């Protein structure tokens with residue numbers, strides 16, 4: 001922007017597809033390269049993967065059937081209510097409710113059967129709650145939503161009159177159930193999270209797979225779009241753990257931090273190679289049909305290492321990630337306009353951070369923020385504990401890219 005600031009809104013997304021932009025012989029491969037270069041400098045665009053099986057299955061050669069993620073992760077495409085209308089435009093999410101998984105694990109005391117019983121109770125309760133809310137939503141009239149319904153933005157609303165109820169066309173929307181803290185849940189149930197052991201990863205997939213099949217069943221019974229969301233959890237991440245610490249005390253690896261780990265993510269504080277993290281998180285993308293995102297944290301300035309950046313995006317695609325992005329530090333001195341990484345002193349003008357603070361852009365639950373001051377303690381603690389993920393030269397080369405080695409890529 002004007003003086004070289006990084007625009008923090010809106011979120012931009014580069015959609016990758018084989019035959020269009022993904023492979024070197026594709027007509028828009030140059031745009032993919034440019035997108036990597038921009039994202040390595042500005043944190044956006046994020047990348048969505050149209051070839052992921054759960055996205056490709058809806059593609060019928062029209063723009064409407066290409067999945068389009070909402071910036072922070074929400075995804076609307078499948079349609080149990082109207083299988084002829086499996087598209088993204090003209091639809092949206094009607095409500096979402098998130099389950100505090102770690103609390104169920106704490107209450108189960110390592111008893112898996114009890115854990116799944118408690119989970120089923122919460123799944124029932126959450127769906128009933130969303131249905132109760134839908135009962136209110138569906139009695140609204142077109143005139144209550146003069147733009148969305150009155151102007152025919154929402155699918156099917158073009159045939160409604162000014163004082164008609166919107167209930168029937170609203171059924172094209174989604175009722176999403178989300179979750180938080182899979183990592184802490186697994187730690188509680190098995191002693192390890194899914195970054196630490198294969199056994200934990202298998203249980204993680206079983207838990208999230210169980211939630212998805214429950215919702216698929218509810219969707220089939222009701223003809224409503226019940227779907228599973230990897231919740232963004234901006235406020236929730238600090239709030240749930242605070243409530244649980246008050247109730248159950250500080251439990252190591254579970255309630256002893258200021259935040260619960262986001263959805264199915266490997267904990268931000270856990271030291272893991274970038275490629276390994278992608279491989280562990282990818283299978284959860286296929287299960288979370290209401291939306292998902294995976295992040296990798298890079299150290300240093302990735303504009304000097306675009307090979308590593310592109311290799312990470314390619315690896316996300318190869319592993320079946322639906323939507324992903326790369327985080328790295330983006331600092332700016334508003335006095336001299338320097339943009340890059342700033343430690344205690346601006347490398348361009350040499351000034352130290354005094355009355356005029358350096359702008360430090362970070363990504364919090366999908367959105368970029370120039371300062372963490374206004375954020376809740378949970379999210380601030382989470383940001384401060386993020387470790388950088390290394391990328392090995394062999395990883396880069398495994399994606400068919402020649403790695404140059406004059407820039408360190410191990411975190």
Ligand SMILES: [Zn+2]
Nearest residue numbers: 333336346349
């Ligand atoms: Zn400066």
